Amino acid sequence: MRTQINVKYLDHPDIQEADSILRSCVHCGFCTATCPTYQELGDERDGPRGRIYLIKQLLETGDITEKSQTHLDRCLTCRSCETTCPSGVKYGRLAEIGRGIMEEQLERPFKQKLARWLIRKVLPYSSRFGPLLRLGQIGRPLLPAALKAKVPEKQSAGSWPAPHHARRMLVLGGCAQPSATPNTNAAAARVLDKLGISLLVAPKAGCCGAVSYHLSAHEEGLDFMRRNIDAWWPHIEAGVEAIVISASGCGSMVKEYGEKLSQDSEYAAKAQRVSELAKDLGEVLIKEDLGQLQLQAKGLKTAVHCPCSLQHAQQLGGQVEQILQQAGIELTRTKDGHLCCGSAGTYSILQPELSQTLLTNKLEALTIDNPEQIVTANVGCQLHLGSKSPVPVKHWIELLDS
Incomplete structure (x- = not known):
C-alpha cells in the first residue's frame, strides 16, 4: 500500500512505525473473513481492511470525521485479523496509533468523554472498583434482571499457601480480578504449590495499564506499567522464575511492556526484562508434571472459550485444551473459536448493543454439545459470558484445584 503522510504528522514519534505497517498491507481482504464486526455488520469500514484505509486517510489528509471515529470505535481489537493476515500486518499496533491521534484531534461528545473518563478512573483501581462491586453485590437481589446479570455473585478466594518453596514466581493481581474473581489467582497459587512453586504477590502492583492505554490515554x-515494574523489580532481582498472569488480556499487555517503554531511557531495559519473564498461566503449567496434582474427579463436560488475547495476541490457542485433556477433563465440541465473545476490555460497556450480539453468538457456539460448564482464561470474558450463560x-x- 502506497502512502504519503501529511506533513503535520511527520514529527509524531510513532509515525514511521504506522507508515511501515500501512505499507505492509496488500489489501487482499483475507482479514475480513475472520473479523467479528465485519461478519455482523457487513460494512467494509467495519472490517480491518476498511479501518486501515480510514487510518491511512487520517494520516494523509490530517482529517477525521465522527463517522470514521464510529467505525474505529466499533473495532474490538481482537486481532483475529493478525492471525489470518498472510502479510503479517500489525493491525493492533496501527489501531493504537491511529486511535491515539484521532483522540487528540477530534473532540468527543460529552457523554462519551464522561463514560471513558469514569472507566479510566474506576476500573484500574482495586480500591475504587472493589467497594463499588461489593455495593452492587449487596443490592443484587433488588436489581432489574438486565442489570442483575451484569453483577457477578460474590466469590470466595479460599486459602493462599504460604511461600516455602525454592522455586518462586510472581503473579499479577490486576484491577477487577481481585474483587470480581478472587479465586482465580488463589486457585493458581494452590495448584502451583502442589507442583513445588510458590506464587508471590507484589502488593504495590496493580492494573497492567491496558484499560488506559486502549482508551488512548497512552501516558496514563x-x-x-512503570508502577508495576517498580513493584516487581526487587523480586526480579531476587531471582523469581516468571511473572505469571492468569488474565490473558493483561498478559498480552505485560508482554508488550518492552515495546511500549522502549523509548523510556529509565525503564526500557527493565520493561524488556519484565516482558521476557511474563508468562500466561498455561505456559507455566504445560511444562510441569500435572500428575503431581493427583486429580481424583474427571469433572463435568466442559466447553473451552479461548480469549482473543490468548489465541491472537499471544498466539497460545489450544494450550488450555491440551492441559485440561492431560488432566482427564472431558471437553465438548465448539465452533467459531476464532470469534470474539464481545467482552474485549471495555468494549462491552462502550459498545453494549454489538457486544451483546457477539455474546449471544459466542454462547450458541460454545453450547452446541450441551456442556455442563464453560471455562476461559480471561476475567473479562468470564464475567461477560457468565452474565448470559445457561451454565456456570x-x-x-x-x-x-481439587
Whole structure:
C-alpha cells in the first residue's frame, strides 16, 4: 500500500512505525473473513481492511470525521485479523496509533468523554472498583434482571499457601480480578504449590495499564506499567522464575511492556526484562508434571472459550485444551473459536448493543454439545459470558484445584 503522510504528522514519534505497517498491507481482504464486526455488520469500514484505509486517510489528509471515529470505535481489537493476515500486518499496533491521534484531534461528545473518563478512573483501581462491586453485590437481589446479570455473585478466594518453596514466581493481581474473581489467582497459587512453586504477590502492583492505554490515554497507561515494574523489580532481582498472569488480556499487555517503554531511557531495559519473564498461566503449567496434582474427579463436560488475547495476541490457542485433556477433563465440541465473545476490555460497556450480539453468538457456539460448564482464561470474558450463560462459567485453573 502506497502512502504519503501529511506533513503535520511527520514529527509524531510513532509515525514511521504506522507508515511501515500501512505499507505492509496488500489489501487482499483475507482479514475480513475472520473479523467479528465485519461478519455482523457487513460494512467494509467495519472490517480491518476498511479501518486501515480510514487510518491511512487520517494520516494523509490530517482529517477525521465522527463517522470514521464510529467505525474505529466499533473495532474490538481482537486481532483475529493478525492471525489470518498472510502479510503479517500489525493491525493492533496501527489501531493504537491511529486511535491515539484521532483522540487528540477530534473532540468527543460529552457523554462519551464522561463514560471513558469514569472507566479510566474506576476500573484500574482495586480500591475504587472493589467497594463499588461489593455495593452492587449487596443490592443484587433488588436489581432489574438486565442489570442483575451484569453483577457477578460474590466469590470466595479460599486459602493462599504460604511461600516455602525454592522455586518462586510472581503473579499479577490486576484491577477487577481481585474483587470480581478472587479465586482465580488463589486457585493458581494452590495448584502451583502442589507442583513445588510458590506464587508471590507484589502488593504495590496493580492494573497492567491496558484499560488506559486502549482508551488512548497512552501516558496514563505507561504510568501503570512503570508502577508495576517498580513493584516487581526487587523480586526480579531476587531471582523469581516468571511473572505469571492468569488474565490473558493483561498478559498480552505485560508482554508488550518492552515495546511500549522502549523509548523510556529509565525503564526500557527493565520493561524488556519484565516482558521476557511474563508468562500466561498455561505456559507455566504445560511444562510441569500435572500428575503431581493427583486429580481424583474427571469433572463435568466442559466447553473451552479461548480469549482473543490468548489465541491472537499471544498466539497460545489450544494450550488450555491440551492441559485440561492431560488432566482427564472431558471437553465438548465448539465452533467459531476464532470469534470474539464481545467482552474485549471495555468494549462491552462502550459498545453494549454489538457486544451483546457477539455474546449471544459466542454462547450458541460454545453450547452446541450441551456442556455442563464453560471455562476461559480471561476475567473479562468470564464475567461477560457468565452474565448470559445457561451454565456456570469459570477460569480453567479452578478445574485443577481439587
